Amino acid sequence: MLRRRHVNIKTMKELDAFPKVPEPYVNKTAVGGTFSIFTFCIIAYLIIAETNYFLDSRLQFKFEPDTDYDAKLKINIDITVAMPCGRIGADILDSTNQNLVGYDTLEEEDTWWELSLEQRSHFEALKHMNSYLREEYHAIHELLWKSNQITLHSEMPKRTREPSYVPDACRIHGSINANKVAGNFHITAGKSLPLPRDHIHISAFMTNRDYNFTHRINKFSFGGPSPGIVHPLEGDEKIADNNMMLYQYFVEIVPTDIRTLLSTFKTYQYSVKDHQRPIDHLKGSHGIPGIFFKYDMSALKIRITQERDTITQFLVKLCATVGGIFVTSGLIKSIIQNFWYIICCKFFRHEPDVNNQRKSVCLIARNYESPRTINLLQVSAPDNIDIMLKPQKDNYIN
Numbered sequence: 245m246l247r248r249r250h251v252n253i254k255t256m257k258e259l260d261a262f263p264k265v266p267e268p269y270v271n272k273t274a275v276g277g278t279f280s281i282f283t284f285c286i287i288a289y290l291i292i293a294e295t296n297y298f299l300d301s302r303l304q305f306k307f308e309p310d311t312d313y314d315a316k317l318k319i320n321i322d323i324t325v326a327m328p329c330g331r332i333g334a335d336i337l338d339s340t341n342q343n344l345v346g347y348d349t350l351e352e353e354d355t356w357w358e359l360s361l362e363q364r365s366h367f368e369a370l371k372h373m374n375s376y377l378r379e380e381y382h383a384i385h386e387l388l389w390k391s392n393q394i395t396l397h398s399e400m401p402k403r404t405r406e407p408s409y410v411p412d413a414c415r416i417h418g419s420i421n422a423n424k425v426a427g428n429f430h431i432t433a434g435k436s437l438p439l440p441r442d443h444i445h446i447s448a449f450m451t452n453r454d455y456n457f458t459h460r461i462n463k464f465s466f467g468g469p470s471p472g473i474v475h476p477l478e479g480d481e482k483i484a485d486n487n488m489m490l491y492q493y494f495v496e497i498v499p500t501d502i503r504t505l506l507s508t509f510k511t512y513q514y515s516v517k518d519h520q521r522p523i524d525h526l527k528g529s530h531g532i533p534g535i536f537f538k539y540d541m542s543a544l545k546i547r548i549t550q551e552r553d554t555i556t557q558f559l560v561k562l563c564a565t566v567g568g569i570f571v572t573s574g575l576i577k578s579i580i581q582n583f584w585y586i587i588c589c590k591f592f593r594h595e596p597d598v599n600n601q602r603k604s605v606c607l608i609a610r611n612y613e614s615p616r617t618i619n620l621l622q623v624s625a626p627d628n629i630d631i632m633l634k635p636q637k638d639n640y641i642n
Contacts, residue, residue: 307547477516494518499545
């Protein structure tokens with residue numbers, strides 16, 4: 245049978261697993277108090293820093309083989325060319341010799357090359373921001389990934405007033421779902437005419453003076469918008485100093501899988517190299533004038549994972565930090581105190597003053613009262629001793 249045990253509350257209150265030194269035996273010093281204050285401040289700072297580090301997250305970058313071969317590659321384009329839309333054509337041809345113009349159509353819009361004040365301010369801000377991000381990306385890439393904000397993703401503002409002359413430029417914009425293979429997106433003179441295994445651009449009735457491939461790239465990206473992605477081509481503007489110019493952009497695309505604490509999505513990063521040269525057949529510089537984006541897919545992809553310590557790891561680190569600082573400060577305090585005592589005893593020791601010692605001895609002797617003792621061997625007997633004997637009466641009981 246189980247018995248009910250009565251717990252004494254007083255015993256529980258007096259129970260202390262960490263007994264403390266009684267107050268009379270504690271030696272309080274200025275060095276110890278100073279170290280206690282510094283230790284408390286350091287522990288408080290480290291607790292705050294460790295808490296902020298726990299609440300913050302870290303990004304883990306890992307390379308993996310890309311095995312998603314059947315996926316589609318979404319290409320987002322917004323380019324303005326300083327030629328009327330009737331004189332140029334834009335299409336894309338991948339390494340499988342498949343022309344994608346018939347599947348997805350890019351919109352062509354007649355516009356003016358010169359921008360309005362609002363449009364110019366927007367484009368200059370885009371150009372400046374992308375230039376800064378390209379230069380400082382390795383220093384702020386974690387901030388960009390964790391911010392969950394799309395870097396300056398906005399459309400070109402509309403014109404409030406249209407110029408009085410005829411549009412002299414063409415804006416080509418839209419999205420194309422291409423195969424996930426190497427390809428070539430290009431803008432050149434003449435409209436595209438598809439063939440069974442290729443295509444041609446018909447540019448009849450055009451002279452060399454009609455060519456002007458000065459262009460402005462407002463948007464050029466792959467996949468959907470995502471935070472932390474920097475698009476090197478956006479904000480680029482090339483002014484042709486020759487009518488017959490060939491602009492080439494060599495783009496290397498890297499698939500990127502992003503897994504944050506709240507969401508998971510796929511996107512693409514890319515790096516680019518550009519090259520330009522004039523076309524002059526008389527000087528041996530052959531080619532077709534136009535704007536060519538030659539892209540290729542990387543065999544590896546980047547997996548970005550946002551990680552954070554568990555609550556158990558946080559508590560263990562916190563206890564280890566506080567305990568380590570407490571023990572270390574006590575050790576340093578003991579070393580400094582012992583060193584200070586040695587210095588004081590060796591260099592600041594005073595010679596004893598004899599006069600002061602004598603005065604103190606006299607004062608002690610004067611104030612000291614010896615206890616009164618009796619020596620039985622030296623006690624003198626009195627001269628006269630009166631001894632009276634009183635007879636005792638016997639009381640008889642009859």
